[in-house]
Amino acid sequence: MSWTDERVEMLKKMWSEGQSASQIAKELGGVTRNAVIGKVHRLGLSNRAGAAPAPAAAAAPAPEPKPKAEAKPAKEQPRPMREATPPPAAPAAAPEEVANDPDPAPQPLRKQIIPAGQPLPPQPSANEISPEALAKVSAIEKKAKRLTLMELTERTCKWPVGDPATPDFWFCGLPVQQGKPYCEAHVGVAFQPMSSRRDRRR
């Protein structure tokens, strides 16, 4: 496989979406995550900030104030030292994960009211699960990998989200908790209580 225009584009897209190299590799097929990472670096978009939202503007996705020469102030450390001097002269506040959030997927809200009638997935209905666990789950859904059925692996959380009969149905996909089929958050809510069932003693 070679890096055709299409493939590179896919790569750029997914990378800017925050997909991991391995996921991108799987999506593209024919390449390993190493290949993806290598390409990413060669393309010079190792920095995920290259999201370059600006849907209408943006002709210069390279806000590199490249005066003229002198593009490499610090060539290379003579020794493979890992950050010998961390001078992050962060002027304002640490722009940790700032990068605006254009929210490419304009999904207003996760409708809670789904057309009744059809059986819903395991969904943690309002049973007797600790509100905290529920909150944790809904919070985790924001970070979910949103995998499709085929993308699930032995180690991706298989918790279904949404209505299977709906376009936005996906699986959590976060790393499972050793052995379990779900991620930590979902394990917590999956292994139900059975609290009031201790009378079955024998």
Added chain:
DNA sequence: CCCTGATTCGC
């Protein structure tokens, strides 16, 4: 152990 991205270096 599983995973992540980063780097190196022979091809």
Added chain:
DNA sequence: GCGAATCAGG
């Protein structure tokens, strides 16, 4: 340019 091997870390 490419990417496997390796590295460094979570």
